[in-house]
Amino acid sequence: MAEPAPHTPRRALHALRQGADRVDAATPASRDRAVDALRAFAILGVVLGHWLVTALVADDGTLRAASPLQHLPRLAPVSWAFQTLAVFFLVGGHVATRSHASARARGVPYGAWLRGRLGRLLRPVLALLTLWTVAATALLLTGTPLVTLHTLVKLALSPLWFLLVFAVLTAATPLVARLSPLWPLAVVAHVDLLRFGLHVGPSWLGWVNLAAGWLVPYTLGAAWTRGELESRRAALVLLLGGATATAALVLTAGYPASMVGVPGHAVSNLNPPTLAAVTFGLAQCGLALMLRERLRAAMRRPLAWAAVALVNLSAMTIFLWHQTALMATTATALAAGRLPGLHTVPDGPDWVAYRLLWLPVFALVLALCRTAFRSWEQGSRRRPAGSGRGRSRVVRVHRAGDGKAARATRGVQGLLGRTAEDHFRSRP
Structure with missing residues (x-):
């Protein structure tokens, strides 16, 4: 039986700490x-x-680049x-x-x-x-x-x-x-x-x-x-x-x-x-x-x-796609009209305040870009035949019958564990 929902955040936090401990343990002392x-x-x-x-100002059906540094x-x-x-x-x-x-x-x-x-x-x-x-x-x-x-x-x-x-x-x-x-x-x-x-x-x-x-x-x-x-x-x-x-x-x-x-x-x-x-x-x-x-x-x-x-x-994925994340958010939100801090002229402190509120949205879209394109940076990693590790741990945890908290726990642990292995195998 699935555990009560109130325990899920606590278990997820515990999983995050365990995953972080694995990354720490996988790091060479040197x-x-x-x-x-x-x-x-x-x-x-x-x-x-x-x-x-960087601002994209919506004006007469077009988008043009502007900067708050020009006005402020x-x-x-x-x-x-x-x-x-x-x-x-x-x-x-x-x-x-x-x-x-x-x-x-x-x-x-x-x-x-x-x-x-x-x-x-x-x-x-x-x-x-x-x-x-x-x-x-x-x-x-x-x-x-x-x-x-x-x-x-x-x-x-x-x-x-x-x-x-x-x-x-x-x-x-x-x-x-x-x-x-x-x-x-x-x-x-x-x-x-x-x-x-x-x-x-x-x-x-x-x-x-x-x-x-x-x-x-x-x-x-x-x-x-x-x-x-x-x-x-x-x-x-x-x-x-x-x-x-x-x-x-x-x-x-x-x-x-x-x-x-x-x-x-x-x-x-x-x-x-x-x-x-x-x-x-x-x-x-x-x-x-x-x-x-x-x-x-x-x-x-x-x-x-x-x-x-x-x-x-x-x-490199984060660096290359961060402007795309900004533009995707701006273009998509334009369907709702000219939104402050996103489509308006960056000429006052109000624009700055609104832009700060948009930063978490940009970060979320960038996270999606990272998920979609990070494999291009990491490249393919062949594993020896019979190693039993051909499939992603993140995929394996989504099996029928697992509780939500257990899936979250093993998912976070698996992601952080693979991150440590890939990071220290491929980068000096």
């Missing part, structure tokens, strides 16, 4: 949990930042908190250089190592491109205005520029593993001097910073691997030096205060990266390095660690 925590925070920072500063410049600090790409490149450089060194020590050829790294990075892109090719074709055939179609496709595919740069830097890891961050920083400074100081050079010159700008935190990650950033003093120098330089550039050199692009502004700190964006990234990296010990302590808590493992397992 694993630096702070690295995974920083990667998760960087990805979630970008996601929340985009959800807060006092919200610029939001971009300081959530533009966390530098931390992701810091972690990426650290993990890639460590992984490459380990592969060389084991005799793994560069080509095989690179295929493994890029496979996990680029497989989720195929799912995104496939769905949006079909969606864009359907929208075009049904008479969707070109302005709306351009807005949606541009937002959906905008994360791909990041992956392209990250893939190039990953491929160049053996070449930049010992490169000092001062060299790409000097390139960025010279490019900005020519662009904004001397007003000379070709129109494409700024795009040199797309590689050089993100190479700065990437090579900082390599320096971390070499043990050059272990001291608290090094992290403090990065934090204070980067923050001071950024403040000076914004206050005296005319750089925008926002660390993301703002529609209508002549200069974007992010597209391509400016010197202000790079120095701000140095400050973020310094703060991240200073927080390592606290993060390691926090990640000893099984529930916190299980949450970080879940995010890391689908990091």
